[in-house]
Amino acid sequence: MAEGLVVPVKTLYEKENWKIYTCEVSREYKYHFDGTDTISIAGDIPSLVLGVPYKIIADAKKTKYGLTYYVKTAMIALSNDGVGSYDTFLKNITTDRQFESIKKAYPNFVNMIIADEVADIDYKKIFGTGQKGLEKIIAKVVDNLVIAEIINEYGEFGVTFNMAKKMYKRYGNVHAIKRRMENEPYKILCSIQGISFKTADAIIKKKRPEMIDSPDRLFECLKFLLDEMENSEGSTYMNYAALYKKANALVPEAIKNMIKVLDNPEFKWNGESKRVSRKETFDKELFIAKKLLELRDSKSKKFDWGKEP
Incomplete structure (x- = not known):
């Protein structure tokens, strides 16, 4: 290294x-x-x-x-002289006239972008810059200062530059990301394409050992197991006993929350049949089943598929 x-x-x-x-x-x-x-x-x-x-x-x-x-x-590598260090960076991505007009109209230009206040910046006040030109300058600031800070903070979680951009696009600013990561790291990391539950879990256990028995941990584990079942075997549900066994193997400390977590609206489970599925998957399967029944009972064999629920 x-x-x-x-x-x-x-x-x-x-x-x-x-x-x-x-x-x-x-x-x-x-x-x-x-x-x-x-x-x-x-x-x-x-x-x-x-x-x-x-x-x-x-x-x-x-x-x-x-x-x-x-x-x-x-x-x-910014120096420790406060705003001046941002000025050095800004000079490197703008022309002299652009830099002068930016400093005159928006003395805290870079800080405004970091704070997600870009809507308050008017390109007409910046010399020789149209809307697209302003967007390019903002993108340079975001990529080199904002996104880089997210990677520096969460790189050990496996967050790459592209993943960090998705986090920024979804949550708006670094402070919001840090707040969400502090309160619900499993939800944030597992929602990013490219980070699996197992990867997120291995790191969160080290960084946040107090969450080892949390409902959030089991919630993301169950979603992972049901999605894995659907992708590998094509099945949209899993028997409760089988799901419990698999989850217990991955997150034994959190398994005590099983019933509580399954009551979450994102899951659909039947106490009699003991089948558990994702609510979204269940609704899609039900929609298709209803349409197939309509087809079977329709004399004309024509009907409107409409929209999924």
């Missing part, structure tokens, strides 16, 4: 979920990066601003193109 300050100087490849840059290594960190002056870095990272220093944590791997550092986190 290598850690240190680098300055991206050339973009080699840039797509939404993967980017590659040539970087110069800060003198004091050369020994962290095989003693070389320049390195190649790659990963699911933000669009880096050329000429701006970043603190990275990366794994070195040999490829057919030479040694490449696969980045886990990339945080822009």
Whole structure:
């Protein structure tokens, strides 16, 4: 694992979920990066601003193109002089006239974006910038400051740059994400595509051991097991005893909440048949069954499928 300050100087490849840059290594960190002056870095990272220093944590791997550092986190290396450090960053992503007009109209421009107050920013007050131009500037700030902070905070949960962007898009700002992660980490992490219940559970148990017997843990476990059953076997329900056994194997400390959790509206279970399913899946299956019965009983064999409930 290598850690240190680098300055991206050339973009080699840039797509939404993967980017590659040539970087110069800060003198004091050369020994962290095989003693070389320049390195190649790659990963699911933000669009880096050329000429701006970043603190990275990366794994070195040999490829057919030479040694490449696969980045886990990339945080822009701001100085400790408050707003001035944001100004340095802003100067690198705008023209001189744009920067001057931004500082005149919105002295706390970067802080406004971080606080999710972009609706209050009028592109007409920024020299030479249309709506799309303003959106590009805002996107640079979000990717390099906001999203990077989320990754830095939750990278150990397996949150990648693309996942962090989805979290930001859903919850609006870093403070809201931190609040939700503090109160309901299972719900937040398990709702992100790419993070499985087992992955989330392994890390939350270490970070939040007090949640080991929580209903939230069992709730996400049951959803995971029912979804796994549907995807692997095509079955939309599971026998209560079988579900209990599987859940008890994964989250024995939380199994005491079984009945309480199954009373959640997201589940559908029948005390007589002992079948448990996701409410959403149950409703879809019921809808299809009703339509098939209509088809069987219809003389014309034509009917309106309508909309799913």
